Amino acid sequence: MLAGRLRGALGDLAFEVDHVGSTSVPGLAAKDCIDVQVRMRSxxxxxxxxxxAAIGFRCRPEPWNRSEVSGGRECRKLVFAPPVGTRSYNVHLREGTGPNARFALLFRDYLRADETARRAWGAFKQRLALSVPDLLDYGQIKAPATEVxxxxxERWAAETGWSAA
Incomplete structure (x- = not known):
């Protein structure tokens, strides 16, 4: 339903809609907020x-919702909040061939495939959330662990021949 609404609003500017983030990994501890990635042509x-905005989405105003560094490159993105009164989710528009779009898919697929990594990542996030309630601090602490x-x-992707296709 959500993917259909996004495709309807964006037309052929969007070529894929992906469920990403922690809620896309069965068995992984996650906040009750779905992350959706829309891979855009630009x-x-x-x-x-x-x-x-025409279908009720609000562009998030924070500066980190306009760009992110992935693969050593600064990548443009836009993050939208859902219409008021609906379920909590974030819609991330990313250029479909950019390293940040690949990153989101690799994160999801690796944690789906590796139970040990999934359990360890979930335990880390739960401990961090309990001890660091501020969202900005949480993100800054989580960033170096995410790199690890x-x-x-990336090693798993190379060993298995994984592709973001």
Whole structure:
């Protein structure tokens, strides 16, 4: 349903809609907030914000919701909150061939495939959430641990021939 609404609003600008993040990994501890990645042909804030606003989505104003570093490259993105009164989720628009889109898919697929990594990552996140209630601090502490996790994910991808296709 959500994917259909997003595809309807964005048309052929979007070529894939993916469930990503912790809620996309069965058995992984996660906040009750779904992350959806829309792989776009390009990101254009002046074009994309009105298209999603027309169906009730609100562009998140924080600066970290406009770009992120992935694979050593700064990547454009836009993050949207859902219409008021609906279930909690974040919609991440990313350029479909960018390293940040690949990162989200590799994170998901690696943790789906490796039970030991999934259990360890879940335990880490739960301990961190209990001890660091501030969302900005939580993210800054989680970032270096995510790099370690993704190093293992990259090795797994190379060993298994994983692709973000």
């Amino acid at each position: 990101i254009d804030e002046a074009r994309d914000v009105p298209l999603l 996790l993704m190093g293992a994910a």
